[in-house]
Amino acid sequence: MMTPRTVGLGIAIIAAATSFSVLFLPAMTAPTQPSEIFRARTNIENEGRVLYIRNGCIGCHTQYIRPSDWAFEPLRVSQAGDYIADSPHLLGSERTGPDLSQEGGLHPDDWQAAHFHDPRFVRPASIMPDFEFFSDDQLRELIAYVQSLGGTMADARVARQNYWKPALIAAYARGQDANAEFLYAHVPPQWATLPNPYPADANALAQGEFVYEQECINCHGPVGDGNGVAAPYLNPKPFDFTVLKRQPWSGGLLYYQIMNGITGSAMPYFKEDLESAKIWDVSNYIATQFIGTAPTLPKVPIPYQGAIPASREPKGNKQ
């Protein structure tokens, strides 16, 4: 017989039984061991995490990589041990923006600062709101948190960014031509001397223009001189392609830098974002639009100094 008492009691029993099976049992058996990439956050990173929560970043950004995800770099499927210090959890349910579980160290701090000021400065098609209202301290805290995402794997990437940044700043300070030579010397010779294998025909240039506008324009500028809207935030400044009118260069050189990025500078790698053909197209576009002359190679070969992203890294950088 259904009375308020039987219904209330019955539902209460169901709620108690299911709470045991789907809440308390998993809580009691939850893994407490940290994963191999786990590390405790510092105070400033925890402050940044509070800002991340308060500003609702979880509404668009997830923090876990699934077994079925791919096209992630680095691709590491998240484990329960990654999250043991997270309270509240920030796994997220909506991926309008990229997953951030391995965001730390993918970009240097100056890229992050430009991005928070106006995400479209470095990502022209982004629909993320501006966070201009952050104070300098808040910006530092949030960047510190973002750079910690990924645990010890992020630390290794951050260390690599920090290792290369002073060298890149110094090269830029020596002048545009010295800077170009420095960058050239760090591209493997087989790439630095490789001509673009594809002709710069109308189709290639149209596609290259599309890619340039989607990805490159706000740093390197509409005329390729490195004076995009993001430039004031970045150190070293974005590269001025017109310098290559009087410097050695090749299609392969451009391809290599776009593909791999320049660790320590705001130049990210595009190996996940762009297919090979699109990178060759945008190389052709940059060459025709901003350099304008046939590729030249140095009369005396420049000695190879090791690729920036891949070698001469500080200790503990292996993922």
Place this chain on the structure above:
Amino acid sequence: MKIIDSSPGSTSRRFILSGAIWFLAATAVGLLAATELVAPEIVKQKNLIFPRIRPIHVNTNVFGFLSMLLVGAVIYAVCRLCQAELWSERLGNWTMWLWNLAVVTGMISLSMGYTQSHEYAEYDWAIDVMIVVALLLLTYNLLQTLKRRKEQLLYVTNWYVVGALAATLVVYVIGNVMWKPANGALAGMTDAEWAWFYAHNIFGTWITPLSLGLCYFWIPRETDTPLYSHLLSMIGFWPYFAFYLQVGTHHLIEAPAPAWLKLIAEINSVALLIPVFAFLTNQWMTLRGNWWKIPDNIVLKFLFAGTVFYFLTSTEGSLLALPSVERITHFTDWVVGHSHLGLLGFSGFIACGAGYGALREMHGRIWSERLAHLQYWLMLVGIIGFTLVLDDAGSIQGHAWRNGEVVYRVLPELMQDYILRAILGCFIVTGAAIQVYNFYKTTCPQISPADERDARQSAEVAS
């Protein structure tokens, strides 16, 4: 207007009016959010940026619009089924004000960035306390009313009301981790499992049972037909709660949660189809032979559409919980479309219909049936369009990611859907505005356009 009105029916009426106002507020916020996704720099004020107003839109809809409108309609239904007045209108009025205070405080505090970050549980601890107190007061009031009922047989609507209150009190306190006022959270994956237990069950034990109970009340009442089967309502009731409370982890199918927990969630998600179809069969068989009454009866029209959306959202929900489907739809706008289909299409339509039904019986007529029908069509176009464009966007996202594209590259491909979503949002906001106006005018002691028409016609006949 008296702040505490102890006249019969005032609690129900005021809950319904509050719900209608929150419907307008919450959808207006939603429209702003949809616009910001298309034009991210349109608002520079930090309190109104997308990530801060998204939880305002969600929580105001759940706790303002749906909760208050459904509670108002439920109070009316319970009183009729008990053949008694509400035990204490004064207590009911206090509950109504407390509930409104919680929703206002929630809106302001979320816009200032005070959030607990769990979806649907973003409200801070103080607001959680207000809502639990309001729930307790409501429970006490309704139980006292039930105790004094003149009709001894407990009709199925009342089962759902009592069940919803009992389960929601448990789910709300546990799910918000209310014994930890600082951040309302546990740690690690356990926190995620508890949070999704709460997030799914705030619908499963609160919004949905109240909506189902109102269907059981209004569909037989408006069609003048006895309920098709009381056995089916039993089959629809107990398994519903037994299965629903266990499905939360289907939000974490590819997260590092225990495999057995995911399996429980998946099995129960599919098993939920049993009570869903028991309910739907019962309602639609009650409507058999009465289909012709639907187009002209605004209450039946809203409620019938609600049951159709219930069919759609429930079957879709069971499918989305399957790992092979989830791999494409998870993290995408498809899930956003699913929640709109459930909360606006199913519960929203039933709440609006039941609100119109209660007000029509309280005041003899609705101020303007025509406006109510216009609202119905605006909301119908809005929600069907929403589902289509968000499913399209979700499908693009899911397949592009499966094809190895990065999130950023897919964004420009979603713009046509996001623009359409904002346009469709205008339909829903307009519908909500009509409802506020129509509800308000209905409760005012004034001559309605229909009255005027009748008076004019009888004057013409007389002359």
